[in-house]
Amino acid sequence: AIGFFGYLGYGLIYTTPSFSSEHAFGYVRQQIDEGPRVTGSEESLRTSNWLTQELAGPEWKIFIQPFTLPNGISARNIIGVYYNADPNAPVALLGAHYDTRLFADADSTEANRDDPPLGANSNASSVAVLLELARTLELAQSGHTLCLVFFDADDNDGIQGWEGWWGSRFFAQSAADSIPACAAPRFIALLDSVGYAGQSLTILGEDAALRSSLMQVASELEVESKFRNEQGAWPTPLQTLNVPIVTIAGTTYPYRHTLQDTLDKVSTDNLRAVGKVLESWLEAGAPF
Numbered sequence: 001a002i003g004f005f006g007y008l009g010y011g012l013i014y015t016t017p018s019f020s021s022e023h024a025f026g027y028v029r030q031q032i033d034e035g036p037r038v039t040g041s042e043e044s045l046r047t048s049n050w051l052t053q054e055l056a057g058p059e060w061k062i063f064i065q066p067f068t069l070p071n072g073i074s075a076r077n078i079i080g081v082y083y084n085a086d087p088n089a090p091v092a093l094l095g096a097h098y099d100t101r102l103f104a105d106a107d108s109t110e111a112n113r114d115d116p117p118l119g120a121n122s123n124a125s126s127v128a129v130l131l132e133l134a135r136t137l138e139l140a141q142s143g144h145t146l147c148l149v150f151f152d153a154d155d156n157d158g159i160q161g162w163e164g165w166w167g168s169r170f171f172a173q174s175a176a177d178s179i180p181a182c183a184a185p186r187f188i189a190l191l192d193s194v195g196y197a198g199q200s201l202t203i204l205g206e207d208a209a210l211r212s213s214l215m216q217v218a219s220e221l222e223v224e225s226k227f228r229n230e231q232g233a234w235p236t237p238l239q240t241l242n243v244p245i246v247t248i249a250g251t252t253y254p255y256r257h258t259l260q261d262t263l264d265k266v267s268t269d270n271l272r273a274v275g276k277v278l279e280s281w282l283e284a285g286a287p288f
Helices: 021-034 042-055 120-136 166-178 208-220 237-241 268-283
Strands: 003-005 061-068 074-082 091-097 145-151 187-192 201-205 227-231 245-249
Touching: 021 042, 021 120, 021 268, 042 061, 042 074, 042 120, 042 145, 061 166, 074 166, 091 120, 091 166, 120 145, 120 187, 120 268, 145 166, 166 237, 187 237, 201 208, 201 268, 208 227, 208 245, 208 268
Parallel strands: 091 145, 091 187, 187 245, 201 227
Antiparallel strands: 003 061, 061 074, 074 145, 201 245
8 A cells, every 4th residue: 555645734835945955954854853664663763753844844745655575674755746747757766764873883993893883874874865856946947847765774784683774775676556656656766774974975876967967066056076986887776767866965975874873973964975966866857
């Protein structure tokens, strides 16, 4: 079954603000204040409810996509869809996982490895950028139908009894039936661990034109030093959709899956750079 979250905004005047890194940082803080968002936990359920509330607005239709993992744990993806007035408009899909890892098994201190990380940069930072884009994008100007997908159960690869990317896999397998508007996007842009200032971010993908178009916008905004253009494929089941995929990621983030992945690792400068590049690129029609 697919859930639908409606919005009633009678009498409201809705204006579109500009992307704010401070507002995005507030979204990171709200997730961290919830604690670890491990799939199937009460914290995860509250976070997914919060996502639906933050996305709710006159432009967005919200879908809740529940599924049960092979290990019996319940999970759910959260999807916000902006339907372009033109039914033939191309579709852009932007996504990030909102779950945190079950264990901090990459921590340098062995005693910490049975505890769950807070996941400030990995991946509350990426969720925050997408939420802020939902709040600030001039949607009609993009020329696209937009799908924002927040994946659950993606971050436990390598843990016994789990696999990675279960939420992404379920979405790829079921979108044609449950959310057909998002099943055949023109491209997919994924975000992962985008908030850490101590490293450059990789713009990773196999489509050179797609990567170059984002780098061009970064250059125009004078933030190109924060990014590097890299040929390659992010490991995601969304590849089965057979569309160009680009991932903006902190691929060498040193605190991933450790108890040190805390709020102080997230920089408003990085949030601003990623958000502004995506905002400008999408509002220009995502050319490539």
